[in-house]
Amino acid sequence: MPVLLPYPFPGPFDYAVPPTLTLAPGDIVLVPLNRRQEVGVVWDAPSGPAVADAKLKPVSARLDAPPMPAPLRRLVEWIASYTLSPPGAVLAMALRVNALTPPPMAAGWRRVADAPDVRVADAPDIRVADAPDIRVADAPDVRVPHAPAIRLTPQRTRVLATLGDRIIPSADLARLADVGTSVIRGMADKGLIEPAPVPSVPPFGRPDPAFRTPHFSSAQAEIAAALRAKVAAHTFTVTLLDGVTGSGKTEIYLEAVAACLQSGRQTLILLPEIALSAQFLARFERRFGVAPALWHSDLGSRTRRATWRAVAEGAAQVVVGARSALFLPFPDLGLVIVDEEHETAFKQEDGVVYHARDMAVVRARFSDAPAILVSATPSLETLSNVEAGRYAHLRLQTRHAGASMPAIAAIDMRDAPPPRGKFLSPVLVAAIRASFARGEQAMLFLNRRGYAPLTLCRACGHRLACPNCTAWLVEHRARRELSCHHCGHTAPAPTICPVCAAEGTLAPIGPGVERITEEAAELFPDIRRLVMASDTMPGPHAAAEAARAIEAREVDLLIGTQIVAKGWHFPHLTLVGVVDADLGLAGGDLRAAERTVQLLHQVAGRAGRAEAPGEVKLQTFSPEHPVMQALVSGDLAAFYEAEKAARRPGHWPPYGRLAALIVSAEQAEAADRCARALGLAAPAAPGVEVLGPTPAPLAILRGRHRRRLLLKTRRDIAVQPILLAWLARVEVPRGARVDVDVDPVSFL
Ligand code: ADP
Ligand code: ZN
Secondary structure, three states, X not given: OEEEOOOOOOOOEEOEOOOOOOOOOOOEEEEEEOOEEEEXXXXXXXXOOOOOHHHOOEOOEEOOOOOOOXXXXXXXXXXXXXXXXXXXXXXXXXXXXXXXXXXXXXXXXXXXXXXXXXXXXXXXXXXXXXXXXXXXXXXXXXXXXXXXXXXXXXXXXXXXXHHOOOOEEHHHHHHHHOOOHHXXXXXXXXXXXXXXXXXXXXXXXXXXXXXXXXXXXXXXXXXXXXXXXXXXXXXXXXXXXXXXXXXXXXXXXXXXXXXXXXXXOEEEEEOOOHHHHHHHHHHHHHHHOOOOEEEOOOXXXXXXXXXXXXXXXXXXXXXXXXXXXXXXXXXXXEEEEXXXXXXXXXXXXXXXXEEHHXXXXXXXXHOXXXXXXXXXXXXXXXXXXXXXXXXXXXXXXXXXXXXXXXXXXEEEOOOOOOOOOOOOOHXXXXXXXXXXXOOOEEEEXXXXXXXXXXXXXXXXXXXXXXXXOOXXXXXXXXXXXXXXXXXXXXXXXXXXXXXXXXXXXXXXXXXXXHHHHHHHHHHOOOOOEEEEOOOOOOHHHHHHHHHHHHHOOOXXXXXXXHHHOOOOOOOOEEEEEEOOOOHHHOOOOOOXXXXXXXXXXXXXXXXXXOOOOOEEEEEEOOOOOHHHHHHHHOOHHHHHHHHHHHHOOOOOOOOEEEEEEEEEEXXXXXXXXXXXXXXXXXXXXXXXXXXXXXXXXXXXXXXXXXXXXXXXXXXXXXXXXHHHHHHHOOOOOOOEXXXXXXXXXXXX
């Protein structure tokens, strides 16, 4: 019987089935491999020439876990062949081994009632490792009744502080408190903590489709009915739901969810950024009475197991998740929704390189379910599928309840420059001031974390670069660090130039959100500011709290990176200032203009979502650029037409197909040799073109030298067979590696 293991082997392995077991495809089993027991999935495909049963090792056991549904097995195979990845590598994403066993009634620990009261700044959710210093140096010996004097070491203090009033699973306590398990055992022996059962994960409620039904406008109602019909049809279809920000798209696709709930099937909703989920979850709950199940990579292990099980058993009827939710074992998926379908965050760039939007469509196909792609600024890929008649198109033309679209204006930075060393034009500053005067909120958007993207020595001109990458180090002033946003390298910010040793000559060049925040603090000392960036706001909880504070008008000025751009609905926010509208155009890759329009349109959409009209100011050095023109005029249709016209003749996506080969090696020489060999063996055929090899823009990443080749074919030519044949002609030298990226989004 073929069993697929979650490792990059070329295919399933054959095992004998002992007479005591009956196995069917999808069953999750334990099998011996190299003297270890591994978890695998019984696969359907015949795995090559049959081996005499006597030679096969037997399957050890079948696990007590719901089998992997056939549509998910098909998805694993499909992604493997589309991305040229070993099927086991894809299976690994679908087989959360730690999720297979049901969450046990876990044992946990709590403080004994009279344990010394140690708290971490009254914030039990903060991981102690990151929390302000707890002074324990002079911690006195504490007398606990029934016990001799117990010394409160720093580790023990951390454990007590981490516990607070909670019960924490034994499996997690040591990690959360950052101590060894022996510390925990020692504390139990000394009577500082005691075992206690962990309360079980809250059950997954049943969303009620009739909990609070909205009153739709006639245009909205028509689209909602069309989507309900798609769900009822119980067949695979793809629909683009397209409409300006604030037109009610979310409200409407929740009707499709309602229809799916009524049909008793499950729904998967993919969001590009799980930080977005906070407001979404609240909205879902208002509509259906309970929150949906949530799936993302930061879930705690208990919740992860419970959720995985609840999905497999059908108890979780609606799952909202990041791209990895695609691999959950839905037994009866009836609807797949991809919100903000144009987002590049749906592309996974590490490991198996896949586009979650496209794979969501495939998943829907294998489940005979409709897929709904939602966006105010659809990707050209999706629009071309609409044009070709493959996808249906439903459109909403106006904002709900008469809210008007924001007025977008460009600020020509050459005419109205900021003061020296500053980044906000007086025109923008005046507009912000005016909105505060009206008692409204404003937002500054800059898609760059940290204080400054580059540090330069004014004496010798040296620029501080990452030792591992072709990239400048970004200053994070609050943390007094320089950090590489590509490899994560960090170092304390130096005070003297590492090259010329001059003192006090290192100068920050250009702004990040931290620097804009500093400038705003000088300009508007009395207003309440909030910074939202992925590094200052990790996880959905922090984002939820931020959203609450903004809605409650506890904040006047919001400053953020792209995390503020998406999906939020802030009724009192009326002014959006884009600090550097040209930023995304600099890279100049295939989709730079498209992406800039999408991102800035999205940011602009945060303004004026309720009664008060919104206003958007774009700081730019090239107001004549077609992207700025499109945003200012609001004529996105014309922009899209121009963009299509530019891509069509050269067969650029979506009118052609791309696949990138990324060669990397620790030695530049090996990378070059491999890249040259690939170049010499490049396929040649009508409609097939190879560009490169060239050094990658990120010529060194994590210490590896990188070269790129790009395969471009006509749309009617599949890239996979060409790639397979090409790679088979080339021997990759030792130490070099070739990564394949089908449908590349990043060209770095
Ligand atoms: P989009 O997803 O297109 O940006 P939303 O669905 O977020 O739009 O709608 C924008 C706002 O208008 C939300 O606060 C939403 O609750 C509200 N809204 C939209 N349609 C209706 C409706 N028919 N009845 C009540 N509120 C609505
Ligand atoms: Zn780096």
